[in-house]
Amino acid sequence: MITKPSFFIQLGILTKRLILRVLRRPLAELPNIFISAFFLFVYDGALGGVFGGTASGTPFDFANGNFVNFILPVSIVSASLSGAASGIYLVEDIESGVFKRYQSMPISRWAIILAPMIVGAIRVLLQASLIMLIGKIIGADPAVGTVGFLIVLSLAFIWGMGFAGYSVAAGVKSGSSQGAQAATFLFFPAIFLAPTFVPREALKGWLETAAAYNPTTYVIESMRSVMVEGWVIDVLFRGYLAAGIFAAVTLFFAVVSARKATEKA
Amino acid sequence: MLAVEVKNIKKTFKTKKDTVEAVKDVSFSVEKGEIFGLLGPNGAGKSTTILMLTTLLRITDGEAKILGSDVATEDKSVREKIGVALQDTGIDNILTGRELFFSTARLWGYSVKDSETRTNELLELVGLTEAADRRVKTYSGGMKRRLDLGLSLVNSPEILFLDEPTTGLDPGSRRVLWDEIKRLRDRGVTVILTTQYLEEADELADRIAIIDEGLVVAEGTSDQLKASIGGDVITFSFSNNSDLENAKKLLTDYKQEGNDLRITVQNGASKIPSFVNKLTENNIEIDAVSASKPTLDDVFLKVTGYRLEGSETSTKSEQPIKES
Ligand SMILES: Nc1ncnc2c1ncn2[C@@H]1O[C@H](COP(=O)(O)OP(=O)(O)OP(=O)(O)O)[C@@H](O)[C@H]1O
Numbered sequence: 001m002i003t004k005p006s007f008f009i010q011l012g013i014l015t016k017r018l019i020l021r022v023l024r025r026p027l028a029e030l031p032n033i034f035i036s037a038f039f040l041f042v043y044d045g046a047l048g049g050v051f052g053g054t055a056s057g058t059p060f061d062f063a064n065g066n067f068v069n070f071i072l073p074v075s076i077v078s079a080s081l082s083g084a085a086s087g088i089y090l091v092e093d094i095e096s097g098v099f100k101r102y103q104s105m106p107i108s109r110w111a112i113i114l115a116p117m118i119v120g121a122i123r124v125l126l127q128a129s130l131i132m133l134i135g136k137i138i139g140a141d142p143a144v145g146t147v148g149f150l151i152v153l154s155l156a157f158i159w160g161m162g163f164a165g166y167s168v169a170a171g172v173k174s175g176s177s178q179g180a181q182a183a184t185f186l187f188f189p190a191i192f193l194a195p196t197f198v199p200r201e202a203l204k205g206w207l208e209t210a211a212a213y214n215p216t217t218y219v220i221e222s223m224r225s226v227m228v229e230g231w232v233i234d235v236l237f238r239g240y241l242a243a244g245i246f247a248a249v250t251l252f253f254a255v256v257s258a259r260k261a262t263e264k265a
Numbered sequence: 266m267l268a269v270e271v272k273n274i275k276k277t278f279k280t281k282k283d284t285v286e287a288v289k290d291v292s293f294s295v296e297k298g299e300i301f302g303l304l305g306p307n308g309a310g311k312s313t314t315i316l317m318l319t320t321l322l323r324i325t326d327g328e329a330k331i332l333g334s335d336v337a338t339e340d341k342s343v344r345e346k347i348g349v350a351l352q353d354t355g356i357d358n359i360l361t362g363r364e365l366f367f368s369t370a371r372l373w374g375y376s377v378k379d380s381e382t383r384t385n386e387l388l389e390l391v392g393l394t395e396a397a398d399r400r401v402k403t404y405s406g407g408m409k410r411r412l413d414l415g416l417s418l419v420n421s422p423e424i425l426f427l428d429e430p431t432t433g434l435d436p437g438s439r440r441v442l443w444d445e446i447k448r449l450r451d452r453g454v455t456v457i458l459t460t461q462y463l464e465e466a467d468e469l470a471d472r473i474a475i476i477d478e479g480l481v482v483a484e485g486t487s488d489q490l491k492a493s494i495g496g497d498v499i500t501f502s503f504s505n506n507s508d509l510e511n512a513k514k515l516l517t518d519y520k521q522e523g524n525d526l527r528i529t530v531q532n533g534a535s536k537i538p539s540f541v542n543k544l545t546e547n548n549i550e551i552d553a554v555s556a557s558k559p560t561l562d563d564v565f566l567k568v569t570g571y572r573l574e575g576s577e578t579s580t581k582s583e584q585p586i587k588e589s
Pocket residue numbers: 263264265278280285286287288305306307308309310311312313314352461
């Protein structure tokens with residue numbers, strides 16, 4: 001009657017359970033959605049005047065006349081902050097003892113760790129969709145056509161998973177919600193040591209160097225390329241690669257930390 | 266084949282500040298189909314032992330086998346055979362009892378349909394059918410313990426580990442859980458449980474190991490342990506200190522506990538008059554005297570030198586007294 005469930009069935013069950021939990025606390029989701037949408041409006045309102053349509057024909061016209069296209073990826077990447085809440089799910093499970101129960105069962109540790117990452121990525125995806133909708137209303141129009149929105153969303157999903165993995169790893173390692181929360185500080189260097197508001201060519205000195213090592217750079221550039229320029233395959237590919245490597249590294253790190261988690265808890 | 270075989274296991278925790286020897290040397294074996302009780306006070310190393318046997322903590326030294334599988338090297342096959350309910354119940358408060366059973370059954374590999382059947386069976390078994398669709402948040406402590414027990418049974422384990430299954434429950438709920446555990450044993454499940462209640466060990470466990478400061482200090486059936494006391498226990502109570510001190514000069518082989526002196530003799534009741542005469546002849550006033558069959562409490566006192574605090578049977582001493 002019992003047949004050992006495959007990895008994907010385990011992952012599915014664990015993910016479903018977490019989604020159920022998120023759905024039962026919907027209010028917890030509001031602040032992040034609000035923050036990301038707020039960024040979009042503020043960036044567009046404050047910077048759009050400088051770099052937007054009026055800059056047409058000047059050296060500042062790196063948005064090809066549509067600043068919303070240029071700044072939308074920043075809002076999307078900001079939404080990845082919500083992926084950073086995923087560590088909390090795992091910390092809650094550690095604190096409630098559910099994590100230990102799972103570890104005492106023949107369940108893959110990868111599935112235990114990947115489930116909250118996927119839920120984090122789904123949250124990022126939903127928020128990114130919402131932001132994109134707002135973006136479309138205020139004038140976003142991808143250079144590659146509507147498929148550009150899907151490309152940006154898929155990048156957001158993978159990138160969100162990486163951020164979620166980072167937060168899960170921090171949660172597992174610290175075993176406390178403070179630890180998982182503190183991890184969200186990575187958000188600031190990730191966003192601000194990147195070509196967030198101007199293209200990379202406009203960055204100077206150490207900022208240029210920092211941006212070159214920041215995976216966010218490649219993700220933003222990749223999203224931007226489909227929004228502003230059109231099909232630039234190598235830039236696009238680098239974005240997926242950066243997001244994918246980031247997610248893989250954080251997943252691996254989280255699983256390694258989980259191996260030692262019960263020794264401490 | 267033994268259900269559980271533990272040979273000289275040891276667990277040392279290294280923290281930044283210091284090193285804790287939580288389990289120094291624990292050995293015991295458990296036959297299939299028996300309830301084995303690990304009895305000990307707070308900090309004795311009970312949970313640490315359970316966590317090692319359930320593959321949740323690495324064993325620092327020594328060897329443990331569950332149904333012949335080595336806990337350290339064959340952890341996967343060990344996990345398939347065991348059910349575990351830890352001291353901190355592993356329950357997700359925001360889900361309902363039914364959802365918890367269902368997802369646990371799915372994780373164990375039951376099909377959707379079988380998981381539904383199993384969920385209903387287990388809800389019935391632990392008496393939670395009516396509360397099944399309520400969020401666990403709303404369950405009482407006793408209900409949560411029963412839920413936790415139920416969740417550890419999903420895979421019909423051959424071996425069940427229960428870490429302090431009744432701590433914090435009222436006597437009624439405790440008895441319900443005891444009956445549950447006995448029924449499981451009668452169906453062939455081997456149960457290893459820990460407790461800090463003498464009464465629980467006495468009532469429930471077929472065999473008991475007393476564990477103190479990371480060491481097994483006594484092992485056997487309740488009757489064997491009591492017989493090891495070597496007779497009945499006579500307790501003399503004194504209301505003032507000088508009587509107590511004088512009595513100590515006259516009696517040999519006593520154990521002191523507060524204002525009481527306890528001696529162990531064969532046929533205790535018939536020996537009382539001669540002891541009383543001897544004391545009164547020396548102008549020692551006795552407050553009360555009684556003879557009783559030895560209890561596990563007496564065994565505990567004998568092997569550890571102090572009483573198990575917080576147990577229902579130890580009423581007299583407030584402070585555990587350590588012989589040095
Ligand atoms: N992760 C850990 N790190 C350091 N010390 C620990 C750790 N876990 C347990 N200990 C110590 O090991 C000793 C035994 O703890 P354990 O939890 O096994 O006791 P116990 O018999 O289960 O007690 P209780 O009845 O209170 O549950 C205690 O002194 C405890 O402080």
